[in-house]
Amino acid sequence: MFQLCNPMSVMEVNEGPSSPKQGNDKIGEGAGFCMLRGRSLESEKCSSINGAIRKTKSFNSQILINTDELVKNVSRRFNSIGFPSNNHFNIAFAFQRMSCPHPQLSDGPAADETGQEETEQQDMSPDSSMRSWNIEPSLPICLRFEDVKFKVTMNSEGEKYILHGVSGSATPGELLAMIGPSGGGKTTLLNLLSGRLKFNSGTITYNNQPYSKSLKRKIGFVMQDDVAFPHLTVKETLTYAALLRLPNTLTKDQKRDRAMEVITDLALERCQNSMIGGGLLKGISGGERRRVCIANEILLNPPLLLLDEPTSSLDSASALRIVQILHNIAKTGKTVVTTIHQPSSRLFSKFDKLILIGKGSSLYFGKASEAMMYFSSMGCSPLRPMNPAEFLLDLANGNMNDKSVPLILEDKLSPTNSTQTPSSLEVHEYFVEACESRSSKIGKSKLSMSTIQQSEMKSSSSKELGASWSDQFRILLSRGIKERRHEYFSSVRVIQVVSTAIIMGLIWWHPNHSSSVDLQDQAGLLFFISVFWGFFPLLTAIFTFPQERVMLIKERSAGMYRLSAYFAARNITDLPLDLILPIFFMLIVYFMVGLQPSFAAFFLTLLTVFLSIVAAQGLGLSIGAAFMDIKKAMTLGSVIIMSFMLAAGFFIQDVPSFMYWVRYVSFNYHIFRLLLKIQHGCSKSGSCEAPVIKGVRVDYSGKVEVAALIIMIIGYRFLAYLFLRRMKLKAI
Numbered sequence: 001m002f003q004l005c006n007p008m009s010v011m012e013v014n015e016g017p018s019s020p021k022q023g024n025d026k027i028g029e030g031a032g033f034c035m036l037r038g039r040s041l042e043s044e045k046c047s048s049i050n051g052a053i054r055k056t057k058s059f060n061s062q063i064l065i066n067t068d069e070l071v072k073n074v075s076r077r078f079n080s081i082g083f084p085s086n087n088h089f090n091i092a093f094a095f096q097r098m099s100c101p102h103p104q105l106s107d108g109p110a111a112d113e114t115g116q117e118e119t120e121q122q123d124m125s126p127d128s129s130m131r132s133w134n135i136e137p138s139l140p141i142c143l144r145f146e147d148v149k150f151k152v153t154m155n156s157e158g159e160k161y162i163l164h165g166v167s168g169s170a171t172p173g174e175l176l177a178m179i180g181p182s183g184g185g186k187t188t189l190l191n192l193l194s195g196r197l198k199f200n201s202g203t204i205t206y207n208n209q210p211y212s213k214s215l216k217r218k219i220g221f222v223m224q225d226d227v228a229f230p231h232l233t234v235k236e237t238l239t240y241a242a243l244l245r246l247p248n249t250l251t252k253d254q255k256r257d258r259a260m261e262v263i264t265d266l267a268l269e270r271c272q273n274s275m276i277g278g279g280l281l282k283g284i285s286g287g288e289r290r291r292v293c294i295a296n297e298i299l300l301n302p303p304l305l306l307l308d309e310p311t312s313s314l315d316s317a318s319a320l321r322i323v324q325i326l327h328n329i330a331k332t333g334k335t336v337v338t339t340i341h342q343p344s345s346r347l348f349s350k351f352d353k354l355i356l357i358g359k360g361s362s363l364y365f366g367k368a369s370e371a372m373m374y375f376s377s378m379g380c381s382p383l384r385p386m387n388p389a390e391f392l393l394d395l396a397n398g399n400m401n402d403k404s405v406p407l408i409l410e411d412k413l414s415p416t417n418s419t420q421t422p423s424s425l426e427v428h429e430y431f432v433e434a435c436e437s438r439s440s441k442i443g444k445s446k447l448s449m450s451t452i453q454q455s456e457m458k459s460s461s462s463k464e465l466g467a468s469w470s471d472q473f474r475i476l477l478s479r480g481i482k483e484r485r486h487e488y489f490s491s492v493r494v495i496q497v498v499s500t501a502i503i504m505g506l507i508w509w510h511p512n513h514s515s516s517v518d519l520q521d522q523a524g525l526l527f528f529i530s531v532f533w534g535f536f537p538l539l540t541a542i543f544t545f546p547q548e549r550v551m552l553i554k555e556r557s558a559g560m561y562r563l564s565a566y567f568a569a570r571n572i573t574d575l576p577l578d579l580i581l582p583i584f585f586m587l588i589v590y591f592m593v594g595l596q597p598s599f600a601a602f603f604l605t606l607l608t609v610f611l612s613i614v615a616a617q618g619l620g621l622s623i624g625a626a627f628m629d630i631k632k633a634m635t636l637g638s639v640i641i642m643s644f645m646l647a648a649g650f651f652i653q654d655v656p657s658f659m660y661w662v663r664y665v666s667f668n669y670h671i672f673r674l675l676l677k678i679q680h681g682c683s684k685s686g687s688c689e690a691p692v693i694k695g696v697r698v699d700y701s702g703k704v705e706v707a708a709l710i711i712m713i714i715g716y717r718f719l720a721y722l723f724l725r726r727m728k729l730k731a732i
């Protein structure tokens with residue numbers, strides 16, 4: 001139907017019913033259905049089709065129209081009536097919208113489908129399903145992988161091969177499906193194709209070039225698990241993604257419009273203001289969440305879209321809708337590769353190409369519509385009516401029940417095999433060998449791909465930078481605040497802090513300022529304040545990065561923002577809550593226990609608590625970032641908390657010299673000293689004698705303590721940043 005690499009803009013017109021072999025394939029059946037395939041006007045190097053219209057040899061009997069020719073002709077006409085000449089692309093786009101009926105209209109979901117299906121048809125209006133994937137031009141990507149092997153090292157088993165040499169290709173305009181039994185290696189292969197994992201041998205090329213960082217923004221990757229911020233609405237999620245990811249050549253309004261467009265295209269309007277949800281938080285449905293994740297990736301209009309089980313745990317109608325969307329995306333000139341479990345025959349009919357993977361090897365690679373024919377040509381056919389995917393999965397599992405056994409395989413049966421049915425291993429080996437010999441016959445000539453120059457890919461990537469650093473910071477800050485707004489107004493933390501303050505106030509109750517407060521008791525109170533406002537923020541901060549790890553890896557792998565912008569924004573996001581709560585706390589405690597009744601003393605005490613919070617947060621962030629695992633981080637965090645507390649000089653003053661250093665790195669030590677000095681400090685110029693409380697000579701100068709805390713605030717954060725930098729953006 002089209003050359004293997006054909007990112008050229010072509011238009012297909014289906015002019016007749018499908019071949020009987022296509023079974024359930026109703027795409028465009030007799031409906032005169034047409035759509036644009038591809039759109040790059042620059043990529044003619046990939047193929048050449050002479051003339052504007054030609055007939056194809058495929059059994060779909062499609063007519064290919066060279067839209068470049070058409071568009072040029074139309075452009076000339078438009079120019080002659082006064083249209084600007086650079087409207088070449090726009091005309092193609094307008095033409096697409098004008099001339100492409102909704103595929104589902106021609107696809108025609110069966111009238112006896114569930115009510116849900118009917119709803120979907122309403123949602124998937126012709127306009128919404130096929131429009132505007134081509135907003136921004138991007139070079140198409142021809143993906144090719146050959147003899148890809150991947151192994152992991154396991155402690156118990158040593159090296160284990162996950163992929164034994166898988167080959168295939170996908171070109172612009174094609175939807176390539178990877179099917180196979182669970183554990184076959186589909187996700188691994190997809191991760192390798194996305195550049196998130198490094199393969200051990202073989203080749204993976206994108207327009208004949210190996211993976212490079214410039215491809216990051218050209219590959220959309222939808223992970224198996226939905227990763228999104230649960231407290232953001234659908235609209236917020238996609239708008240922030242658009243603001244961060246779309247090139248800075250677009251205005252903010254244009255980016256917002258693009259987000260709305262994708263919402264419409266994926267029929268998410270009805271839930272656009274609902275929270276995504278997740279865990280115990282009820283949000284949008286599973287199908288809608290999947291569509292949000294897909295929308296997130298297609299915002300950028302990536303020329304290569306990879307999806308890991310986009311239909312998992314969805315009902316058949318939702319699954320069909322998603323595959324239809326992928327099919328539509330592919331038909332706009334994108335290369336789409338998806339793994340899929342148990343597709344129904346209707347879903348199966350939407351795939352252009354198929355790769356059947358079992359136990360890390362490919363058993364079939366080629367046109368999806370020819371898969372059944374391929375196996376029947378080897379003498380392996382279903383003996384009862386069977387969904388093609390079910391048949392293929394059975395073969396990949398080595399299950400030959402209800403199937404004719406190929407003669408060669410029968411001949412190979414060992415004489416000791418009394419059942420005369422081949423074992424699953426024999427079946428697997430037979431089909432793997434057959435697939436290998438078929439691929440070598442097809443030869444490299446057929447697999448040869450386009451030669452879109454690397455320089456072209458690089459130059460286009462440099463033009464497509466997303467938001468600037470300061471914009472990224474602002475967007476991430478705003479997103480973080482929105483995501484955490486429920487915490488700001490959550491009564492749990494407020495109650496926790498206020499009740500602790502009241503209990504402390506009651507225990508140290510001493511409103512009568514005229515009588516002197518017992519110094520030892522007050523030292524205990526001040527020490528407790530330093531402990532409370534050290535460990536409370538530390539323990540909260542430990543969760544920050546491990547909790548966002550998956551999201552961070554996903555977004556950083558996609559090159560959405562710079563780590564420094566994320567880090568800066570994330571550090572500030574929690575501050576409002578962390579700095580408001582101590583104000584309530586100190587207002588209650590300070591006056592209940594009768595600390596020094598002056599505004600200056602109160603203000604300095606509050607500032608000291610702020611310093612404690614920010615320093616402790618820094619340590620919590622660095623512990624979290626070092627482990628990226630909440631359990632491990634909490635374990636280390638509690639050991640550190642204990643040592644800092646013990647070394648702070650309240651419980652013991654005569655610490656052995658070899659342990660003395662701990663108190664200098666303990667923020668508790670510095671905070672405790674500062675609080676004592678604020679309450680009992682004596683200036684050098686004053687006449688009073690500085691008292692000694694718990695071994696601390698309480699003068700009025702807190703410069704050393706403040707300097708130490710500032711060094712901690714910066715130092716711990718710097719450490720946290722380094723740990724985050726070190727974090728590998730490997731596949732999750």
Ligand SMILES: Nc1ncnc2c1ncn2[C@@H]1O[C@H](COP(=O)(O)OP(=O)(O)OP(=O)(O)O)[C@@H](O)[C@H]1O
Pocket residue numbers: 152154162180181182183184185186187188189
């Ligand atoms: N890092 C790893 N260490 C050990 N084994 C691994 C690793 N990654 C993958 N595997 C194993 O490799 C095999 C293939 O895994 P993969 O996730 O690619 O399969 P899959 O076909 O996508 O399965 P499913 O359809 O269930 O998602 C599995 O047996 C899995 O346990």
